[in-house]
Amino acid sequence: MLSIRSISAGYGPARVLFGLSLELRAGEVSVILGRNGAGKSTTLKAVMAMVPLSSGQIWFSGKRIDRCATWEIARAGIGYVAEERRIFPDLSVLENLEAGRRSARGHGSPWSVERIIALLPALGPLGRRRAGTLSGGEQQMLAVARTLMGNPSCILLDEPSEGLAPAVVERLATLVRTLRGEGMAVLLAEQNMRFALAVSDNAHIIEKGGLRFSGTARQLQEHADLSAEYLAL
Amino acid sequence: MSSIVLQFLNGLTSASTLFLVAAGLSLIFGITRVLNFAHGSLYMLGIYLAYSAIGVFAGGGGVTHAAFWGGILIAATVVGIVGALLEVTVLRRVYRSPELFQLLATFAVVLLAKDLVLWLWGPEDLLGPRAPGLGGAVEILGSPFPEYDLFLIAVGPLILGLLWLLLHATRWGLLIRAATQDREMAAALGINQKLLFTSAFALGAFLAGLGGALQIPREPAQHFLDFTVIVDAFVVVVVGGMGSIPGAFLAALLIGEVKALCIGIGDVGAFGFSISLPKLTLVVESLVMAAVLIFRPWGLMGRALAVLPDPAGARQALLEKSTPRMRMAGIAIIAGLAVTPAFANEYSLVLIIDILIFALFASSLHFLMGPSGMASFGHAAYFGLGAYGAALAFKHAGFPMEISIVIGPVIATIAALAFGWFCVRLSGVYLAMLTLAFAQIAWSVVYQWDSLTGGSNGIVGVWPAPWLSGRVAYFYLVLVLCGAAIGVLRRIVFSPFGYALRACRDSPLRAAAIGIDVRRFQWMAFLVAGGFAGLAGALFAFSKGSISPEVLAIGQSVDGLVMVLLGGVQTLSGPLVGAAVLTWLQELVARHIDYWRALLGLIIIVLVVAFPAGIVGQLSSRRRTAE
Ligand SMILES: Nc1ncnc2c1ncn2[C@@H]1O[C@H](COP(=O)(O)OP(=O)(O)O)[C@@H](O)[C@H]1O
Ligand SMILES: [Mg+2]
Numbered sequence A: 001m002l003s004i005r006s007i008s009a010g011y012g013p014a015r016v017l018f019g020l021s022l023e024l025r026a027g028e029v030s031v032i033l034g035r036n037g038a039g040k041s042t043t044l045k046a047v048m049a050m051v052p053l054s055s056g057q058i059w060f061s062g063k064r065i066d067r068c069a070t071w072e073i074a075r076a077g078i079g080y081v082a083e084e085r086r087i088f089p090d091l092s093v094l095e096n097l098e099a100g101r102r103s104a105r106g107h108g109s110p111w112s113v114e115r116i117i118a119l120l121p122a123l124g125p126l127g128r129r130r131a132g133t134l135s136g137g138e139q140q141m142l143a144v145a146r147t148l149m150g151n152p153s154c155i156l157l158d159e160p161s162e163g164l165a166p167a168v169v170e171r172l173a174t175l176v177r178t179l180r181g182e183g184m185a186v187l188l189a190e191q192n193m194r195f196a197l198a199v200s201d202n203a204h205i206i207e208k209g210g211l212r213f214s215g216t217a218r219q220l221q222e223h224a225d226l227s228a229e230y231l232a233l
Numbered sequence B: 001m002s003s004i005v006l007q008f009l010n011g012l013t014s015a016s017t018l019f020l021v022a023a024g025l026s027l028i029f030g031i032t033r034v035l036n037f038a039h040g041s042l043y044m045l046g047i048y049l050a051y052s053a054i055g056v057f058a059g060g061g062g063v064t065h066a067a068f069w070g071g072i073l074i075a076a077t078v079v080g081i082v083g084a085l086l087e088v089t090v091l092r093r094v095y096r097s098p099e100l101f102q103l104l105a106t107f108a109v110v111l112l113a114k115d116l117v118l119w120l121w122g123p124e125d126l127l128g129p130r131a132p133g134l135g136g137a138v139e140i141l142g143s144p145f146p147e148y149d150l151f152l153i154a155v156g157p158l159i160l161g162l163l164w165l166l167l168h169a170t171r172w173g174l175l176i177r178a179a180t181q182d183r184e185m186a187a188a189l190g191i192n193q194k195l196l197f198t199s200a201f202a203l204g205a206f207l208a209g210l211g212g213a214l215q216i217p218r219e220p221a222q223h224f225l226d227f228t229v230i231v232d233a234f235v236v237v238v239v240g241g242m243g244s245i246p247g248a249f250l251a252a253l254l255i256g257e258v259k260a261l262c263i264g265i266g267d268v269g270a271f272g273f274s275i276s277l278p279k280l281t282l283v284v285e286s287l288v289m290a291a292v293l294i295f296r297p298w299g300l301m302g303r304a305l306a307v308l309p310d311p312a313g314a315r316q317a318l319l320e321k322s323t324p325r326m327r328m329a330g331i332a333i334i335a336g337l338a339v340t341p342a343f344a345n346e347y348s349l350v351l352i353i354d355i356l357i358f359a360l361f362a363s364s365l366h367f368l369m370g371p372s373g374m375a376s377f378g379h380a381a382y383f384g385l386g387a388y389g390a391a392l393a394f395k396h397a398g399f400p401m402e403i404s405i406v407i408g409p410v411i412a413t414i415a416a417l418a419f420g421w422f423c424v425r426l427s428g429v430y431l432a433m434l435t436l437a438f439a440q441i442a443w444s445v446v447y448q449w450d451s452l453t454g455g456s457n458g459i460v461g462v463w464p465a466p467w468l469s470g471r472v473a474y475f476y477l478v479l480v481l482c483g484a485a486i487g488v489l490r491r492i493v494f495s496p497f498g499y500a501l502r503a504c505r506d507s508p509l510r511a512a513a514i515g516i517d518v519r520r521f522q523w524m525a526f527l528v529a530g531g532f533a534g535l536a537g538a539l540f541a542f543s544k545g546s547i548s549p550e551v552l553a554i555g556q557s558v559d560g561l562v563m564v565l566l567g568g569v570q571t572l573s574g575p576l577v578g579a580a581v582l583t584w585l586q587e588l589v590a591r592h593i594d595y596w597r598a599l600l601g602l603i604i605i606v607l608v609v610a611f612p613a614g615i616v617g618q619l620s621s622r623r624r625t626a627e
Helices: A040-047 A070-076 A093-100 A113-119 A121-126 A136-148 A166-181 A193-199 A217-222 A224-230 B002-032 B039-058 B065-089 B099-121 B147-169 B171-181 B183-188 B193-213 B225-240 B245-265 B277-295 B324-342 B346-369 B380-395 B401-423 B428-448 B471-493 B496-506 B508-513 B518-544 B554-567 B574-592 B596-610 B615-626
Strands: A002-011 A014-024 A029-033 A053-060 A078-081 A154-158 A185-190 A202-207 A210-216 B137-140 B143-146 B267-270 B273-276
Touching: A002 A040, A014 A029, A014 A040, A014 A053, A014 A185, A014 A210, A029 A040, A029 A193, A040 A053, A040 A078, A040 A154, A040 A185, A070 A078, A070 B183, A078 A136, A093 A113, A093 A136, A093 B171, A113 A121, A121 A136, A136 A154, A136 A166, A166 A185, A166 A193, A185 A193, A193 A217, A202 A217, A210 A217, B002 B039, B002 B137, B002 B143, B002 B147, B002 B171, B002 B193, B002 B225, B002 B245, B039 B065, B039 B099, B039 B193, B039 B225, B065 B193, B099 B225, B099 B554, B099 B596, B137 B147, B143 B147, B147 B171, B147 B245, B171 B183, B171 B193, B183 B193, B225 B245, B225 B277, B225 B428, B245 B277, B267 B277, B273 B277, B277 B401, B277 B428, B324 B346, B324 B471, B346 B471, B346 B518, B346 B554, B346 B574, B380 B401, B380 B428, B380 B518, B380 B554, B401 B428, B401 B518, B428 B554, B471 B496, B471 B518, B496 B508, B496 B518, B508 B518, B554 B574, B554 B596, B574 B596
Parallel strands: A029 A185, A029 A202, A078 A154, A154 A185
Antiparallel strands: A002 A014, A002 A053, A202 A210, B137 B143, B267 B273
8 A cells, every 4th residue: 555665864964864665554553663864754744745755666556656745645544643743832732633633535434533432431521621731642643643634544653652651551552453443554663662563554664764574563672682683672 | 082992993994904914825825825915906906896896886886785796795705716816826836936026927927917917907096985884973972983804804703704614614724724734644644635725715715805995995005005914914924924824813913903093192292202003004014024933933922943855855855065167167257347438338337337236136135145045125224324324434434435334234234233133033924024023113214214214205316436437437336246245145155154055954953963953053043144135135235326105115125135046045146147147138128118027027937937946946957956
């Protein structure tokens, strides 16, 4: 469904990714693991055209998207949840959700505020609160919920578990499994191995902007040496 | 008592107009992050269009309600459409360019609009009709007050309410607010920014046009309204907080009342001086702005601006040390200039002197904008104070020319010391606006202080010493001093001080962490830039023999900006090329073509669209890719 084909990308003169390739199939959860600064966020941003590619291609649902603008990529069905969450702080929770709303593209049942709140009950009572006043965990849930309102068929989550209490991480894991159950493709960027491997089918390790390992989550668990080498465990 | 009440009401009236213009400017800035210099021109267009539209609708007969209000609405709508066209044809192409480039593009539109107005309506003031049914006056505390002004007082809050509804009760408004807070994230949610930007621009332009059109019964349509209005609107937007509509309303009230108060108080005498406050409204306004910015750096209701992503990597661009080839080229140019007097005529020599002086002026501004990362909209202050300092030392204090030419830069440095201390407390657009405010203060003081500066007549008879009085001798003086000064500036850029400045620019936090006193370094940068601009000003004064307040007016600052941006901020040779190109163009075009401003505007637009990194910046990046 999402195919990243040997992309190179970076910020101005600073190159970060060097010929990175990844595949993500529908209904599959994959995780990109790697140390701080390895290029995980840059990979997700490259998919969203938030950093320019210097070479390589990105395909989504049979269409080439690496020449598209960010908003066109989002409308094609890729949802993105930024590492810094980037909720709109001055908008209320409901307004944040409304800003993310886009009509469904046919597959699965469309997301609505009611359905979101049924899935994430914590957001229920917060509707009129200014999003900037929410706690970190609440902001993370809101960021995911806002992206879901766009009815994506593939969602990119950048370190969603970062800085969250274990109980909240647990809820997040349930959420990711639910999305997978809906047939959605999920691409995670993570440093939290435990959370990542608990929800993922496949795992990729990147280091200095290149792929070092690609396989199933189970294979990675069996290779303790890999984790030691690339993940600073 | 009644006069104070009337002045208060007058303040409210002008606050309404200010708000209309500033609200549009703020709305546009909030979402597109473009500071639209052309907003005053849109206002001016509104007033002219209303004049014509009402004339056409009235068709020679009396001005009916339908003709008057229809004309105003048509005028505002046309201005809104013009705004949308501007966005689509010009601004859309420069959103990815550095902030200041966008400013340059909007400034080019100012030039175009000015000539368009002159061409369509001529240079005379045009007095519009009174509003039907609102032409009379009502009695307030025994004094008459125009009905139409009362109506205008109501328009401000009315528009504020409508805008609030639009922003809070429609999906369009929601998306505008979302994109204003985080435009990149809004795009990642699938929000099509093109439509938002165009519509915001159209609405902002409509408001400016409406603000202008509504003035038609109160003031004549004049072709210099663009500058007066844009400066006022900038002040209001900055005081209110960029992007905040309620902030703009509050600030419009504040500024409107402050101005009315100045006019109400009239002349005051103190310490043997008589100060005419009505003439000093701009100074008082600027002081209010400076005070607000110092205590609330983001304006009354604004907040810190999120840093936009920088896909082009413009901020990381490093200044490259000169290669041997470039050094050879530099030496060749200087050698070429040194032998010019042998074959150049008087006219070209004067042109080259101008170019050299402006090359120094632009280099000093570049030092502030490039390596130090501080955009100044008021660099003419130092150029002008250098010129006036030298001229006054020569004419009034009786110093010889050789000493006067040193006193000029000293005065400019002292001004930079004072202004810079405040400016370095801010950053980005706010800093730029504060520099503009200080420049306006300096201009007003020079303009007002008739007894010392000669007011609008300026100072005449500022001639060089006999041994330098020939064109050729003065040419060599300018060549040596400007060449040396530009060389020194270059050295400073690559000195430890220059590296520290770039560290402050690129990551102030990290610079502070390794023990650099960021503000102090930036303050020093102000001194350096101010001093060298002052030297350019002093040389300018003696090359012309006379100076007028024009040398520190906003137009002079804008010229400097255009030179730096035209050449490219990322390169050291950029300002030199920019100065040469602009000075030569102005000279050439102004002499042969009536509508030279429009032509210059068009050239700038083409350059900005074709060379988003400036002329030299573009050439050197081509070279880099070629290598
Ligand atoms: N906006 C930026 N400008 C310049 N360099 C950046 C920027 N963002 C990240 N980098 C650099 O790119 C590299 C990869 O960063 P990132 O993709 O954020 O890593 P990760 O998400 O794996 O921690 C790092 O070396 C980082 O310093
Ligand atoms: Mg990251």
